[in-house]
Amino acid sequence: MTFHSLFQRMAGASTEAELKYLLMDNLNQYFGVQRWGIYLADRENDLISCDVKGVSDRFVERYQQIGQSVDPVLKYVQEYHAPAHEELVLPKGTWKQSQLYQRCCIEYDHEHIMTGPIIGNGQLIGTINFARIGITPAFDVQDLSNLSAVCMHLSACLTNLRFQAVPIENPYFKLLTTREIQIANLVAQGLTNVEIGKELWISQNTVKQALKRMFRKLEVSSRTAMIAKLKS
Incomplete structure (x- = not known):
C-alpha cells in the first residue's frame, strides 16, 4: 500500500x-x-x-x-x-x-x-x-x-x-464536552461501556467516570433519562 x-x-x-x-x-x-x-x-x-x-x-x-x-x-x-x-x-x-x-x-x-x-x-x-x-x-x-x-x-x-459527531440543536449539549457528546451518541446507539471504550480508544473505567459526570451535569440518574433529555 x-x-x-x-x-x-x-x-x-x-x-x-x-x-x-x-x-x-x-x-x-x-x-x-x-x-x-x-x-x-x-x-x-x-x-x-x-x-x-x-x-x-x-x-x-x-x-x-x-x-x-x-x-x-x-x-x-x-x-x-x-x-x-x-x-x-x-x-x-x-x-x-x-x-x-x-x-x-x-x-x-x-x-x-x-x-x-x-x-x-x-x-x-x-x-x-x-x-x-x-x-x-x-x-x-x-x-x-x-x-x-x-x-x-x-x-x-x-x-x-x-x-x-457533535449535534448543535439541543441546548443541553452545551453542558457537555466534545468527548462526553461522543459518549452520549454511542450510548444512544446501545453500546456498552466496554464497546464505547473500544470505539473511542479509552478504558471502560474512563467511560464509567465520564457518565457519572454527565449525569450530574444533566441532572439525571440513568442512561435512558440522559438520552431522553438530550433528544428533547
Whole structure:
C-alpha cells in the first residue's frame, strides 16, 4: 500500500476505531519499525488511551511514570508540533547517555525512537510513537517527512469524525464536552461501556467516570433519562 492509498483509506474511515485499526495494522511497513503506538491525551496532557504493538503494558506504565518527563523528543514535539527523532534533538553521540535511554529505553532495547504530533483545535491531543530495536539505522529526514504527512492526515481525519459527531440543536449539549457528546451518541446507539471504550480508544473505567459526570451535569440518574433529555 502506498502512502497515497493509505491516506485515501484513512479519509474513508467512518469511526475513530476504524481509523485506529487501519493505522495500527499498517504503520510498521512504512517506517521499518518493530514497535509502534498511538497515544491520545486529555486537555491536561494525561493519557486517556493508547494502542501499541510490540511493547507490553509494563513498558507503557514505565514510560508514563519515568520516561515521559525526561523525553527530549516528546518535548520537541510538544513545543513545535512537528515530528522528531533522537538524533534531531540531541547532540551527536549523546542519545545513549540521555536519561530517557538510561532509565527506560535501554531495558527494552529501543535503539532509535521517533515521535509525531496529533493535533486538534491547535492543541497537541496525542502522538504517534515509533521505536527501532537492535542493530537498525536511525530515523532520517525522509522518515520525518513521511511521519509529518501521516500526522497531518490523522489529525484532519480525527477532527472531521469528532465534528460530525457533535449535534448543535439541543441546548443541553452545551453542558457537555466534545468527548462526553461522543459518549452520549454511542450510548444512544446501545453500546456498552466496554464497546464505547473500544470505539473511542479509552478504558471502560474512563467511560464509567465520564457518565457519572454527565449525569450530574444533566441532572439525571440513568442512561435512558440522559438520552431522553438530550433528544428533547
